Amino acid sequence: MAVIVGVPNDDGVSIHNKCAITQVIGGQEVTVIGYMTDECQLAFRxxxxxxxxxxxxxxxxxxxxxxxxxxxxxxxxxxxxxxxxxxxxGNEPPEITATLKFVAFTNAKSEVNDPIKYLAQMISPELQNTVPVSSDGLGGRVPNDARFKIGKALNLPMRISEVSYDINAPKTRDGNFAYNTVTITAAPKQMINQSQIPNHFQ
Known part of the structure; x- marks a missing residue:
């Protein structure tokens, strides 16, 4: 069963002003949805x-x-x-720096804390404790790609290189964040050919 956390769908804000980031975590598809701020940049170099x-x-x-x-x-x-x-x-892979806003409306845990938790998991590997190869012959797992769907601007699997947020943001009585801003830096595995760019823009 898919897990969707972050800002709600019925908040009156267009999906075109939101960013959805999806990755399979522990065999389960997880999607984090946040509000895009003015500080979202996509760079081609x-x-x-x-x-x-x-x-x-x-x-x-x-x-x-x-x-x-x-x-x-x-x-x-x-x-x-x-x-x-x-x-x-040559060309570098395009890099996105997205600053997303998460706000608690009815459930601070699923609307703010869980998105931060899952984003931290999306950037993290899963390594073996002591030896690089486990008993089943498989090694540790590097972080998986996450699919970024940003309004009509972008739909592309990317590798997250940085996740940062305010650890001292205001909290509710239960200790969850009342709101928070998360900055994410990500880029695809390789550069994109000129002819491929229209496939990633909706």
Whole structure:
């Protein structure tokens, strides 16, 4: 049976303003739903480098020093626009930094505390106590991917690299958080091809 925790569906807030994060934990599908704040960012990064930046005509030991002396005297340089040519070195996987708000309406445990608990589980591995391989021949488990569904902006399995929250946020009489803000950083396993991007945007 699937577990769904976090903000309720009948709160009058559009699902497009919410973030749903789903992962299988202990054989059970768990979905955490939180309100998106203004501090949710998705970044695509391409790596461009200028490999000829330090090169110049005669860039060989003594000749290079001679060229430097000549530049000092004449204010002329043997460098050209070619030195600034950039070469593509690859793309990083897109990275999301999502700041989610959880608020207690009727049940602080399931609406605030449980989401934080499950997010902490989603980022964590399950390792063996003493030896890397157990008696059944299986080793420890690395953290699984979690599927991020963010309004109409993104629907993609990602690996969570950071979960942080306010451990001293206001609490209810039962000791559960009355509300809290959780910041999550995640990225997919690999970069996404240009032709694949429309498949992840709804």
């Amino acid at each position: 391409a790596i461009w480098e200028a490999p000829f930046e330090g090169d110049s005509v005669g860039n060989i030991n003594a000749l290079d020093k001679t060229s430097s002396v000549a530049q000092t005297v004449s204010d002329k340089t043997s460098k050209t626009l070619w030195n600034s040519q950039q070469v593509w070195q």
